[in-house]
Amino acid sequence: MSRIDALLPRSLVSRVMLVYTVALTLLVVTGVGVFLAYTFRATLDDADSGAQAMSALLSPAVADSAVVGDYDTIRRTLERVITHPLFERAAFIDLKGGRIEVVRQDRPDPTPPDWLVRHVESRQSPVNATINVGGRDYGITRLSVWSDRVAADIWQVMRLALLLAALGVLAGLALVWWPLKRWLGQLDRVSDLGTRLQEGGQALLPMPVDQAPLEFQRTFEVVNQVAASLQAERAQAAVTLASIAEGVATVNRAGIVVLTNPVLGELLGGASATLLGQPIAALLPELDVDPTAPDGWLGHRFERGKRMLEASLAPVRSGPDGDAAGAVIVLRDVTERQLLENQLRTELDARAHAMTAMSQMLGSAGSVADGMRAGAIEQLSSQVGDMVARLRRQTSQLHAIFNLTPDGFIAFDARHRVQFVSPACVFLTMLSDRQLLGQDEAGLEALLQARFAESDALRPLRLQELRDAPRIVQMAQPMARILSLALHDGGGAETPQLLHIRDVSQQFELDRLKSEFLSTAAHELRTPMTSIFGFVELLIHREMSPERHRELLQRVHRQSRAMMDILDELLDLSRIEARRALDFQFGPVCLNELLRRTVDDFGVPAGREAPALLPAAQPLWVHADASKLGQALRNLLSNAYKYSPGGGPVTLRLQPADDGQVDIEVEDRGIGMTAQELARVSERFYRADRSGAIPGTGLGMSIVKAIIELMDGSLLLRSEPGRGTTATLRLRVTATPTDASPATGAPAAA
Known part of the structure; x- marks a missing residue:
C-alpha cells in the first residue's frame, strides 16, 4: 500500500x-x-x-x-x-x-x-x-x-x-x-493555523467555522480547541522555563528558535525575546545543530568570551514513527568546573609520566614471552585466513551451481523458516528474496497459494504433504506455467528440509500436442474407414447388379486410396522428423533441370493446362536432395491445382534472390487464403477449404516445410482471398560443379 x-x-x-x-x-x-x-x-x-x-x-x-x-x-x-x-x-x-x-x-x-x-x-x-x-x-x-x-x-x-x-x-x-x-479549498485555513503554530511568537486566533461544510465545521472546532490548549501549554512552559537555572532553547525542524528562557539570553548576551525567530546556527555557530538528527548529544563545550559553556541537545519526536520534529538545546556555564578539570588533568599527566619511566626500566624482562605469544597469534591468524578462503571458494561454487540450474530451491533453517532462495526460484514464482526470506511454512504456503491459477487455488497448499508425492500446480502469476513442488530432507539440523520447484510446462505441452495429433489423425482415418465399412457391409448383405457391385467396389477402392495417402504422408512426415535428414542424399542439384523434369512428370488434372515453367536465365545450383526437393515441388503443384478449381494458370518460376539465394515460386489464381488461414497452413491436418469439396489430407504443406527446413531453406507464402496463392521455396545458391554436364545439368560420370 x-x-x-x-x-x-x-x-x-x-x-x-x-x-x-x-x-x-x-x-x-x-x-x-x-x-x-x-x-x-x-x-x-x-x-x-x-x-x-x-x-x-x-x-x-x-x-x-x-x-x-x-x-x-x-x-x-x-x-x-x-x-x-x-x-x-x-x-x-x-x-x-x-x-x-x-x-x-x-x-x-x-x-x-x-x-x-x-x-x-x-x-x-x-x-x-x-x-x-x-x-x-x-x-x-x-x-x-x-x-x-x-x-x-x-x-x-x-x-x-x-x-x-x-x-x-x-x-x-x-x-x-x-x-x-x-468546498475543500477551505482546508487552507488549517495551513494558516499551522504556520502560526510554527512561528511561535504570534497569538493563535480561532478559525472561523461559518460557511464551511458540516464536517469541516466540526474539524475546525476541534482544531480551535487544540490551538487553545497549545496556547495554554506555551504559557505554562514559559513560566517553567523562567525558573530554570540553565539556558534552554527549543527549535523546530527548520532550525528556527521558537521558545527560550531568560537565562539563555544572559548566557548569549542579549534579551530572550530577541532570540525568537532567529536561526540557531547564527546564535550558536560553534555547534553543529541538526534538529532532524535521530540522536542527541551531551557535553559539547565551547568558549564564549571569558566563559566556558557546555551544550546538550535532545531531539523532540512526534508521530507514530518517532520522527524528529525539532530539538531542545540546553546551555550551562561550566567555567569553574573547567578550571578544576584542568588542574586535575595536569596532576594526572605528571603521575603518568613517572609510571612510564618506571615501565621502561623493567620492560626487558617480558621480551621472550611476548615473542612466543606473537608467533602463536600469527600462526592462528594464518589458519583462520586459510579456512575463510576455503569457505569463500565453496560458497562461490554453490552460488554458481544454483545460478545455472533452471530448478528453484528454498532452504529452511532449524526453526523451519526460509533461510535461502535460489535465483531460479525468484524467476519461477516472481517472489523476491525480501518477500520469502524469514517466512515460516504457513507464510510461504500463503505466498505460493496466491500465485496459483483458479483451478488449483481451491485446494490449500500444505508443504508437509509434498514429502509423500510432488504436487503439480498451474500458476496464474506472473505468467501461465505449470510447476512441480516437492519437499525433501535437507540432510542436517541446520537445513532440515528443502523445497524443490521445477518447471514442467514444456512436458505438459508436449503431451497435449501428442494427444491432439493422435486425435486428429484418428479422425482423419476414421472418415474413409467409415465409408469402406459401410460399402463392404452392403456388398455382403445385399444382392445387386454387377454394375452396382462394381460401382461400390470402385468407391471402396477410392476410400482405401485416400486412407493410404494419409498413412503414406504420415509416415513420410514422421520419418523426416525422426531421421532429421539422415535419409537425405545431398549433392549438387541444377534447379533448371529439376524444375523441367518435375513439370514433365507431373500428372496434370483432366481439363487443365500444364504448369507454365519460367526458368532462370542461367543454370542455378544448390546443395540439396533432388528426390526430396522434387517431392516438395509436386506437393506445391498439387495444392495449386486443387485450390484453383475454377481454373486459371499455374506458374512454376525460378529466379535469383538477394544475399546469394534463389527462389522457386509456385503461383496459382485460385481461391487464396486469409491472413488467419495463411498463419496455420503448415499445421498438420489443417485445410483452408472448410466445405470439404476439395480433396486432401492437410499434411502436404507440413511435409514441404519439414523438407525445405532440413535443407537449410525456408518456406514463404503470400496469398489474398479470391486472387490466388504464391508459395516460395528459398535455398542458398552454390557454385557450379566442375564436372557438371551441360546437357542434363547433373554431374557427369567419372
Whole structure:
C-alpha cells in the first residue's frame, strides 16, 4: 500500500477528483461496453437474417437457369445480388465442380480496423443453399456476407459511442471540479493555523467555522480547541522555563528558535525575546545543530568570551514513527568546573609520566614471552585466513551451481523458516528474496497459494504433504506455467528440509500436442474407414447388379486410396522428423533441370493446362536432395491445382534472390487464403477449404516445410482471398560443379 500511496496526488481535492474520475470512467466504459456488445450482436444477427432471406430469394432464380444450363443468366443474377451492400461475394457450384463466382471490388467507407474485420469474419459463415428441382440436385449457391461493410457499420457506431463517452466524462469532471474546489479549498485555513503554530511568537486566533461544510465545521472546532490548549501549554512552559537555572532553547525542524528562557539570553548576551525567530546556527555557530538528527548529544563545550559553556541537545519526536520534529538545546556555564578539570588533568599527566619511566626500566624482562605469544597469534591468524578462503571458494561454487540450474530451491533453517532462495526460484514464482526470506511454512504456503491459477487455488497448499508425492500446480502469476513442488530432507539440523520447484510446462505441452495429433489423425482415418465399412457391409448383405457391385467396389477402392495417402504422408512426415535428414542424399542439384523434369512428370488434372515453367536465365545450383526437393515441388503443384478449381494458370518460376539465394515460386489464381488461414497452413491436418469439396489430407504443406527446413531453406507464402496463392521455396545458391554436364545439368560420370 505504501507504493500506491506514493503514486497518489498529495492534495485532498486531487484525490477526490481521482476517485471520482476512476469511478465515472468505469461506469461510462461499462455502459459503452454493454452498448457496443449489444450493437455488435444485433448487427451480426441482422446480417445473418438478411443473408438467409436473400439466399431464399436467390435459390428459385438460379434453379431455373441451372436446369437448362444457362450459366450466363446465373452469373448476371449473382452480379445483381452483390450490388446489395450486405454481400461481398456470391457463387454457384454445380455437381461437377464447376464454379461461378462474383466478388465485390469496392471498399466500404469509413474503413474499419483490421482487428474488427477479423473478429466479424470469425463470427460469420457463408450461407449455402441447395438447388433442387424435381427431386434432383443441380448444385449449391453460396453467399458470403461483406464483413468489411458490417465492420464499417459497427466501427461508425463505436466511434460515435466513444466520442459521446469522452464528452460525458469531461462534462462530469467539469461540473464536479468547481464546487469541490470551493468546498475543500477551505482546508487552507488549517495551513494558516499551522504556520502560526510554527512561528511561535504570534497569538493563535480561532478559525472561523461559518460557511464551511458540516464536517469541516466540526474539524475546525476541534482544531480551535487544540490551538487553545497549545496556547495554554506555551504559557505554562514559559513560566517553567523562567525558573530554570540553565539556558534552554527549543527549535523546530527548520532550525528556527521558537521558545527560550531568560537565562539563555544572559548566557548569549542579549534579551530572550530577541532570540525568537532567529536561526540557531547564527546564535550558536560553534555547534553543529541538526534538529532532524535521530540522536542527541551531551557535553559539547565551547568558549564564549571569558566563559566556558557546555551544550546538550535532545531531539523532540512526534508521530507514530518517532520522527524528529525539532530539538531542545540546553546551555550551562561550566567555567569553574573547567578550571578544576584542568588542574586535575595536569596532576594526572605528571603521575603518568613517572609510571612510564618506571615501565621502561623493567620492560626487558617480558621480551621472550611476548615473542612466543606473537608467533602463536600469527600462526592462528594464518589458519583462520586459510579456512575463510576455503569457505569463500565453496560458497562461490554453490552460488554458481544454483545460478545455472533452471530448478528453484528454498532452504529452511532449524526453526523451519526460509533461510535461502535460489535465483531460479525468484524467476519461477516472481517472489523476491525480501518477500520469502524469514517466512515460516504457513507464510510461504500463503505466498505460493496466491500465485496459483483458479483451478488449483481451491485446494490449500500444505508443504508437509509434498514429502509423500510432488504436487503439480498451474500458476496464474506472473505468467501461465505449470510447476512441480516437492519437499525433501535437507540432510542436517541446520537445513532440515528443502523445497524443490521445477518447471514442467514444456512436458505438459508436449503431451497435449501428442494427444491432439493422435486425435486428429484418428479422425482423419476414421472418415474413409467409415465409408469402406459401410460399402463392404452392403456388398455382403445385399444382392445387386454387377454394375452396382462394381460401382461400390470402385468407391471402396477410392476410400482405401485416400486412407493410404494419409498413412503414406504420415509416415513420410514422421520419418523426416525422426531421421532429421539422415535419409537425405545431398549433392549438387541444377534447379533448371529439376524444375523441367518435375513439370514433365507431373500428372496434370483432366481439363487443365500444364504448369507454365519460367526458368532462370542461367543454370542455378544448390546443395540439396533432388528426390526430396522434387517431392516438395509436386506437393506445391498439387495444392495449386486443387485450390484453383475454377481454373486459371499455374506458374512454376525460378529466379535469383538477394544475399546469394534463389527462389522457386509456385503461383496459382485460385481461391487464396486469409491472413488467419495463411498463419496455420503448415499445421498438420489443417485445410483452408472448410466445405470439404476439395480433396486432401492437410499434411502436404507440413511435409514441404519439414523438407525445405532440413535443407537449410525456408518456406514463404503470400496469398489474398479470391486472387490466388504464391508459395516460395528459398535455398542458398552454390557454385557450379566442375564436372557438371551441360546437357542434363547433373554431374557427369567419372
